[in-house]
Every structure is written in C-alpha cells, then in structure tokens.
Amino acid sequence: MYKELLEEIRKYDTIVIHRHSNPDGDAIGSQIGMKHLIMANFPEKKVYTVGDPAGRYSFMDESVMDEVEDSVFDNALAVVLDCGGANMVNDERYKTAKANARIDHHMFTGNFTSTEVIDTTFESCCGIIADIIKTEGLKIDEIGAKSLFTGMVTDSGRFRYDSTTSRTFELAAFLTEKGKIDFNDLYSKMYAEDFEGLKRKSEFILKIQFTEHNVAYIYTDAAEVERRVAEGMTPFGISRGMVGTMGDIKGVDIWVNFTESEGKVLCELRSSKYNINPIAVKYGGGGHEKASGATVEDRSVAMKMLADLDAMMIG
Numbered sequence: 001m002y003k004e005l006l007e008e009i010r011k012y013d014t015i016v017i018h019r020h021s022n023p024d025g026d027a028i029g030s031q032i033g034m035k036h037l038i039m040a041n042f043p044e045k046k047v048y049t050v051g052d053p054a055g056r057y058s059f060m061d062e063s064v065m066d067e068v069e070d071s072v073f074d075n076a077l078a079v080v081l082d083c084g085g086a087n088m089v090n091d092e093r094y095k096t097a098k099a100n101a102r103i104d105h106h107m108f109t110g111n112f113t114s115t116e117v118i119d120t121t122f123e124s125c126c127g128i129i130a131d132i133i134k135t136e137g138l139k140i141d142e143i144g145a146k147s148l149f150t151g152m153v154t155d156s157g158r159f160r161y162d163s164t165t166s167r168t169f170e171l172a173a174f175l176t177e178k179g180k181i182d183f184n185d186l187y188s189k190m191y192a193e194d195f196e197g198l199k200r201k202s203e204f205i206l207k208i209q210f211t212e213h214n215v216a217y218i219y220t221d222a223a224e225v226e227r228r229v230a231e232g233m234t235p236f237g238i239s240r241g242m243v244g245t246m247g248d249i250k251g252v253d254i255w256v257n258f259t260e261s262e263g264k265v266l267c268e269l270r271s272s273k274y275n276i277n278p279i280a281v282k283y284g285g286g287g288h289e290k291a292s293g294a295t296v297e298d299r300s301v302a303m304k305m306l307a308d309l310d311a312m313m314i315g
C-alpha cells in the first residue's frame with residue numbers, strides 16, 4: 001500500500017494536499033507533515049496545502065494555506081488526508097487533478113480516489129504518515145515531525161482513547177527523536193483556552209444534571225441557544241464543544257449533551273466504558289462506540305434517549 005502511494009508521488013512534479021473542513025489537529029498536522037515528507041525526500045517537487053483556515057490550530061508552523069490556481073491541478077497529484085468520505089474534503093478540486101490519492105483512518109465507506117491507503121487501526125492519519133516514513137526509511141524534518149506528533153496527540157485524546165496502542169507510542173517516540181519536540185511548549189499551545197471560553201465552560205458545568213443511575217446531561221433550550229449565538233457561540237460549538245465538560249466526573253460512565261437547534265435537538269453521546277452507538281443509531285444517528293451523535297425531533301424524544309441511556313446503567 002505504502003509503496004504504491006510513494007510511486008504516485010514520484011510520478012508528479014506538483015502535489016496538492018487536501019484535508020477535511022473545520023480542521024482538527026490531525027487534519028492540519030497530517031497536511032503539514034505530508035508536505036514536509038515530500039519536501040524532505042523529493043526536494044525538486046512543488047507542494048501546496050489547500051483548505052479553510054486552521055482556526056485554533058493556527059499556532060502550528062506553516063498552517064497558513066496556499067492560494068492555488070485551478071490550472072495547477074491539471075498536471076498535479078492531489079493527496080486527500082483524514083477524510084472518511086468525499087463530502088468531507090475541503091476544496092473539491094482534488095477531483096480535477098491529473099491523479100488523486102488518499103490516506104485515512106476513518107471507517108471505510110468506499111474508495112473515492114485512485115490510490116488509497118486506509119487503515120482504521122491507526123489512532124490518527126498522522127500516525128499512518130509517521131508509519132510510512134518509518135517503514136519506508138524516508139526522511140522527515142523537524143517541522144514535519146512536530147506536526148505529525150501534534151495530530152497523534154489530538155486524535156488520540158492525549159494518548160487516552162482506545163485507539164492508542166504500543167505502536168502509537170513507538171511512532172510518537174520516532175517523531176520525538178526527529179522533531180526535538182518541546183512538550184510543554186506544544187501542549188500549552190494545544191490546550192490553551194482564553195478566559196472567556198473558560199468562563200463559558202464553567203456556566204455549562206453548572207447546568208449539568210444527573211439521571212437516577214448517574215448519566216450526566218446538559219440540556220440547552222432554543223432560547224438559551226439564541227442568547228449564546230448572540231454572544232458568538234454556534235449551536236455546533238455548544239453541542240460538540242461542551243459535551244467534554246462532563247467527561248471526567250467521578251462515577252459517571254455515560255454523558256450526553258442536548259442542544260436545541262433549528263427546531264430539532266442535537267444529541268452528543270459519550271461514554272468512557274459502554275458502547276452507546278446502538279442508542280445513537282436507534283435515534284437515527286451514528287458514530288463510534290464511545291462517541292456518537294444524533295439529531296432528534298424534539299425534547300420528548302431526547303428524554304426517551306436519555307431514559308435508554310439510563311437503562312444501560314442498570315445493565
């Protein structure tokens with residue numbers, strides 16, 4: 001798999017690197033890491049990164065994207081990173097490239113480029129790229145190694161999620177050696193929060209409630225969502241952004257964040273212990289075993305879901 005991809009890279013003088021919208025650390029990290037893999041091993045090639053702005057990952061070196069003319073794609077190889085589906089790719093012009101390829105670790109739902117390296121046993125796309133470098137004896141510079149390491153950290157939840165394996169640490173060690181990584185500096189940039197955000201989080205923490213069998217939940221109704229949006233939050237930011245506030249409560253194994261939006265209720269389900277995915281699926285959603293989501297009709301349906309989650313705690 002790796003050799004085929006490298007063969008494609010060798011064939012093209014110009015390579016454009018894509019990843020998903022609203023980039024996380026793995027998307028930006030794999031993109032910059034891939035760029036530096038190419039720069040370090042094929043210095044004669046032109047390499048570009050494209051996509052929407054890096055947002056909270058703007059602290060990463062070289063996270064500013066390139067402006068690329070349509071004509072550049074005519075003779076280029078487009079490499080898509082960290083995208084489980086074609087609809088996730090930012091900058092659709094990967095379709096117009098002379099050839100395209102993909103590296104990903106999400107659940108496989110079908111090919112959409114011509115050369116694909118898909119391995120769902122990796123915690124991150126950055127981990128796959130690090131493995132390519134290590135396995136194929138390629139070079140990587142400091143910025144590349146640091147970027148790949150950053151994505152491994154963010155996608156593994158600081159080496160906490162089930163996807164973290166001994167291989168994760170082996171590759172992290174490999175990158176640490178290549179990147180001379182200052183962990184304290186990196187982690188403080190990765191997890192720095194501004195005071196406004198921290199205050200907001202504390203307001204959501206005060207809203208946490210518990211079911212009879214200790215499922216934690218937050219319910220944010222439409223009126224409050226409207227107020228929060230006026231303060232600069234988004235319904236997605238409330239839903240996805242605040243579910244984590246319940247993640248480390250002693251005695252809580254399942255938690256869920258309900259957010260009213262556009263007449264429906266966004267539900268973010270999490271567990272540290274149980275497979276909550278079937279509940280999400282039952283209500284028309286999906287995701288992973290310990291992190292899933294669904295959008296339900298109204299508050300009463302949301303409360304039925306909550307009762308189902310509570311029932312899981314009885315066993």
Ligand SMILES: [Mn+2]
Nearest residue numbers: 026082125155
């Ligand atoms: Mn990822």
